[in-house]
Amino acid sequence: MYRTVDIEAGEDISPLRAVGVMFTAKDEKTQFLQPCAAFREGCCSAYEGRPSVCRKYRCALLRRVEAGEVSLGEARRLIASTLALRDRVRPELERLAEPQEPLALDGLYRLMFAKLDAAPDRAAMKQSQGKLLLDVAALRVLLAKYFEPRDSESHKAE
Numbered sequence: 001m002y003r004t005v006d007i008e009a010g011e012d013i014s015p016l017r018a019v020g021v022m023f024t025a026k027d028e029k030t031q032f033l034q035p036c037a038a039f040r041e042g043c044c045s046a047y048e049g050r051p052s053v054c055r056k057y058r059c060a061l062l063r064r065v066e067a068g069e070v071s072l073g074e075a076r077r078l079i080a081s082t083l084a085l086r087d088r089v090r091p092e093l094e095r096l097a098e099p100q101e102p103l104a105l106d107g108l109y110r111l112m113f114a115k116l117d118a119a120p121d122r123a124a125m126k127q128s129q130g131k132l133l134l135d136v137a138a139l140r141v142l143l144a145k146y147f148e149p150r151d152s153e154s155h156k157a158e
């Protein structure tokens with residue numbers, strides 16, 4: 001979903017560095033790159049030393065599990081199917097969008113739609129990409145419904 005995530009000022013990033021996480025700087029902020037290199041085999045390999053942005057990030061699905069509205073098994077299945085959809089969609093978006101720099105999914109969607117709209121035969125182009133457009137729409141719904149946080153304090157990422 002995100003390309004980079006902000007680290008809060010003054011935080012110790014050595015636990016992330018130790019597991020190979022890459023950093024960048026923007027507007028005097030330190031950011032770490034996504035997908036996060038600390039994520040391995042379904043877990044955070046820097047869990048004890050993860051940054052506060054990760055500690056605060058509470059997606060809608062986690063909240064629903066905690067509220068007993070969704071079982072852990074259902075949540076895991078939903079995560080697996082969303083990752084599978086993402087892994088199908090993302091390479092196709094990159095192929096069509098041809099970004100000049102790494103982009104988060106939203107940036108890829110926008111670039112791809114701009115390219116399709118600018119194509120001389122845009123109706124035919126959109127028709128030929130019908131399956132991908134449906135997959136993109138389904139992925140965006142899943143991400144918005146389950147994986148975005150529900151409050152503005154829980155993360156700062158782009």
Ligand code: SF4
Nearest residue numbers: 036038039044050054
């Ligand atoms: S919680 Fe996730 S994003 Fe944060 S450091 Fe761990 S694997 Fe990376």
